[in-house]
Amino acid sequence: MRAMSTKLKVWWAVITVLVLVYALLPVLSIIATSFKLPSQLNLGTFWPKTWTTTNYEQILTGSAKDLFLPALRNSIGISLISTAIAVVLATLAAYAIARLDFRGKRLVLTTALGVSIFPVISIVTPLFNLWRNIGLYDTWLGLIIPYLSLTLPISIWTLAAFFRQIPWELEQAAQVDGATPWQAFRKAIVPLAAPGVFTTALIAFFIAWNDFVYGISLTSTSAARPVPAALAFFTGASQFEEPTGAISAAAVVVTIPVVILVLLFQRQIVSGLTQGAVKG
Amino acid sequence: MAAITLKDIVKRYGDGYLAVKGVSLDIADGEFVILVGPSGCGKSTLLRMIVGLEDITDGDLSIGGTRVNDKAPRDRHLAMVFQNYALYPHLTVFENIAFPLRLQKGAFTEEQIREKVEFAAKTLELQDHLQRKPANLSGGQRQRVAMGRAIVREAQAFLFDEPLSNLDAKLRGQMRTEIARMQRRLGTTTVYVTHDQTEAMTLGDRVAVLRKGELQQVASPRGLYEHPVNLFVAGFIGSPPMNFLPGEVDGDVLRLPVVDVPLTDLLKARLGTRKLVIVGLRPEHFEDADLSEPTKEAVTLTVPVDVTEWLGSDLYAYVPFETNPDVAGKLEELDRDLDGEGMRTQLVVALDSESKVRDGDEAKLWFDPNKMMVFDPESGENLTYDQEAVREIDSQNEQNRKASLERARAREGAKAS
Numbered sequence: 001m002r003a004m005s006t007k008l009k010v011w012w013a014v015i016t017v018l019v020l021v022y023a024l025l026p027v028l029s030i031i032a033t034s035f036k037l038p039s040q041l042n043l044g045t046f047w048p049k050t051w052t053t054t055n056y057e058q059i060l061t062g063s064a065k066d067l068f069l070p071a072l073r074n075s076i077g078i079s080l081i082s083t084a085i086a087v088v089l090a091t092l093a094a095y096a097i098a099r100l101d102f103r104g105k106r107l108v109l110t111t112a113l114g115v116s117i118f119p120v121i122s123i124v125t126p127l128f129n130l131w132r133n134i135g136l137y138d139t140w141l142g143l144i145i146p147y148l149s150l151t152l153p154i155s156i157w158t159l160a161a162f163f164r165q166i167p168w169e170l171e172q173a174a175q176v177d178g179a180t181p182w183q184a185f186r187k188a189i190v191p192l193a194a195p196g197v198f199t200t201a202l203i204a205f206f207i208a209w210n211d212f213v214y215g216i217s218l219t220s221t222s223a224a225r226p227v228p229a230a231l232a233f234f235t236g237a238s239q240f241e242e243p244t245g246a247i248s249a250a251a252v253v254v255t256i257p258v259v260i261l262v263l264l265f266q267r268q269i270v271s272g273l274t275q276g277a278v279k280g
Numbered sequence: 281m282a283a284i285t286l287k288d289i290v291k292r293y294g295d296g297y298l299a300v301k302g303v304s305l306d307i308a309d310g311e312f313v314i315l316v317g318p319s320g321c322g323k324s325t326l327l328r329m330i331v332g333l334e335d336i337t338d339g340d341l342s343i344g345g346t347r348v349n350d351k352a353p354r355d356r357h358l359a360m361v362f363q364n365y366a367l368y369p370h371l372t373v374f375e376n377i378a379f380p381l382r383l384q385k386g387a388f389t390e391e392q393i394r395e396k397v398e399f400a401a402k403t404l405e406l407q408d409h410l411q412r413k414p415a416n417l418s419g420g421q422r423q424r425v426a427m428g429r430a431i432v433r434e435a436q437a438f439l440f441d442e443p444l445s446n447l448d449a450k451l452r453g454q455m456r457t458e459i460a461r462m463q464r465r466l467g468t469t470t471v472y473v474t475h476d477q478t479e480a481m482t483l484g485d486r487v488a489v490l491r492k493g494e495l496q497q498v499a500s501p502r503g504l505y506e507h508p509v510n511l512f513v514a515g516f517i518g519s520p521p522m523n524f525l526p527g528e529v530d531g532d533v534l535r536l537p538v539v540d541v542p543l544t545d546l547l548k549a550r551l552g553t554r555k556l557v558i559v560g561l562r563p564e565h566f567e568d569a570d571l572s573e574p575t576k577e578a579v580t581l582t583v584p585v586d587v588t589e590w591l592g593s594d595l596y597a598y599v600p601f602e603t604n605p606d607v608a609g610k611l612e613e614l615d616r617d618l619d620g621e622g623m624r625t626q627l628v629v630a631l632d633s634e635s636k637v638r639d640g641d642e643a644k645l646w647f648d649p650n651k652m653m654v655f656d657p658e659s660g661e662n663l664t665y666d667q668e669a670v671r672e673i674d675s676q677n678e679q680n681r682k683a684s685l686e687r688a689r690a691r692e693g694a695k696a697s
Contacts (some may be wrong), residue, residue: 011532101294172333173366177380177429178354227693 027255034248041244055249064234064246068253070222071230075254078140078226079208082147086204087146090155091197095185098158098169109160117154124217131218139221143226143268146214158203162196163189169222198268203262209258227254281468282344282436283309284330290338291325299325301493302339303436306439310685311468312463314484318516319475324441327473331360331439343436353513359430360439364446365422367414367429368469374410377401377428400428403462420451424458431462437469444479447510455481464688466680469587475619477517481505486674489513491617500677503670511610511660514653515618520596520628524611526604527559527654534559534654537601538627539581539650550663551654554604557663558607560653563596563630563654571632574646583627595635597643599627607657614660 004012033061034055043049057067066144097105127146128137136142166184166189190197215229222230231250234243284307291300300322307313315323328334330341332353341349344523348356359380367376367500377397379390388396401407404424423443430438440459444452449508460483463470474480481489481501489496489504497509501517508514514522529551532543536559543551551557567574574580589596603611603625611625629645637643654663 142683165362167366169364170368172353172370173360173362174379174383175333175353175428176331176358176360178433180352180354183383187383188368191368235387247502275664 056244071227075226082144083205086151094159097160112153147208288339292337295516310467312485315481316488317490357436359435361426361443363442365426380433400432440472479530503673507670511655526607558655563628566629568635569644578646580646595631597629
């Protein structure tokens with residue numbers, strides 16, 4: 001690539017800063033709010049007048065502990081399990097879609113697409129009734145199943161696109177070299193697909209982690225309620241106090257794992273997302 | 281090492297397309313056989329059926345005397361080099377070569393694997409690259425790694441699917457000799473698919489020419505060159521390709537667009553009642569009359585040259601001519617079959633580079649009419665085909681092959697002791 005002129009560099013810098021401010025200002029605002037005293041929430045300043053960890057104490061050890069900690073546990077457990085199931089199922093399905101020619105292949109793909117564009121809100125009510133009747137209401141499984149309906153389609157689509165880019169000859173070469181179909185898959189395809197599988201897993205995890213509609217509709221107690229839903233149940237110390245500070249603190253706490261995951265695996269994510277663009 | 285026998289092999293794809301129409305071929309133990317033909321002739325499909333990556337619709341395939349139609353690729357014990365090499369990008373060169381050995385669980389100790397890989401690497405001069413990843417290698421090095429993976433496991437046969445088509449011209453020449461050397465030294469049965477007639481001629485003990493899924497002729501390179509069985513083989517083998525001219529029989533002479541050739545009794549008998557034939561003349565059958573004296577039987581012609589190409593070793597002269605509309609269709613069809621472009625009709629003449637013929641000259645040339653080939657314009661059959669001569673050439677070729685294998689083995693033995 002040719003070197004950019006100074007003028008161009010300045011322009012890019014300005015645009016980058018604008019985008020960063022636009023994207024990060026709300027995050028910063030929430031972080032700032034989470035350190036404010038409940039009584040100082042309405043002062044109208046951006047930064048807290050007095051820095052305090054009261055809100056964090058409240059959600060982790062104080063009055064909101066019983067609301068927040070089980071919700072955190074639920075969120076982590078449910079998201080991890082639905083991600084794991086989605087990735088395993090999607091890997092097998094996507095491999096079959098990419099490699100095999102079978103009847104109904106297009107049907108699987110279009111159904112997956114259809115499911116993923118279907119408005120969540122329209123199935124939540126029937127699901128609520130059904131779940132109550134068959135006893136899945138307010139259980140982990142009761143959330144994992146709808147989460148799969150969100151994560152599976154996108155996982156199948158991303159992984160199928162990914163598998164299609166792996167040259168089929170590699171697998172055939174492995175078979176000629178003496179591998180069983182399973183060995184060829186495991187030793188030649190899986191290592192190459194790993195970045196793609198990884199990216200898919202992260203996307204699936206975030207979808208489950210961020211869900212609110214299912215979380216609030218299909219749960220009623222801390223037995224299965226995930227964090228985004230639990231935040232709505234936060235209350236202030238008295239009815240005249242807003243729980244904004246506690247909610248902000250909780251929001252910061254649930255954002256941290258996402259940020260850590262992305263920072264840790266950004267190389268894999270980038271290579272996973274750009275695999276198609278650059279042929280190796 | 282084993283012989284491979286194909287008997288009436290048929291491939292019909294799911295959509296009904298008949299890709300291979302009953303091919304029978306005997307490949308002897310240790311023989312180097314080339315499958316050659318223009319694109320879409322079924323040569324790659326045939327190779328993939330041998331290795332087991334395509335199902336065989338009909339017919340029998342046996343390797344080393346056992347029928348293997350229904351065996352999985354891994355049970356056929358063949359090694360294949362793919363066109364794009366199919367190296368495992370996540371493994372080092374060492375692990376790529378060791379891959380087939382590691383798959384045979386418990387068959388080799390770590391020490392044996394190291395030894396075998398290092399031997400293969402030494403054979404292919406890859407010692408310095410063993411710890412590198414395929415992405416960091418040049419095309420030629422990748423090609424050698426793919427070959428290393430094939431030779432390391434002492435397979436029954438080597439199969440090559442257009443292995444040189446991704447390399448540049450210079451490297452292709454080097455790798456060609458490398459493959460020939462390796463095959464001679466190891467003496468492993470080899471089937472090699474290519475669309476490049478130069479590779480076919482230079483590498484093969486025998487060459488099988490395919491067209492639209494049908495086997496046209498199987499013979500030694502020299503047999504194919506000097507005695508092609510039909511128009512297609514004649515046009516495919518040789519570079520620059522053979523010239524085809526319409527020939528009208530008129531009493532005792534055969535009228536070509538550029539010259540009249542007197543007919544011998546033998547030729548007349550072969551022509552039968554045909555009035556119109558296609559005459560094939562190889563570019564190098566022409567000589568410049570200024571440089572060499574025409575022989576007694578020679579036909580001399582004076583023709584206008586419109587373009588010349590001086591190549592250092594040869595001089596190509598192009599002579600335009602008007603073709604006969606009755607055979608134009610047939611020749612156009614042939615050109616299409618050979619992946620040609622249907623360009624103007626011209627005669628290509630390969631002269632000695634000393635020749636003084638230049639663009640726009642009237643050149644005086646001669647050729648020996650006994651070297652002329654005559655084809656039936658309808659069936660394309662070579663009317664001057666001499667089965668006896670082909671058999672003789674092929675048996676001579678077979679003797680040469682055995683002798684050279686013997687010599688290679690003796691050399692190896694001398695080196696080892």
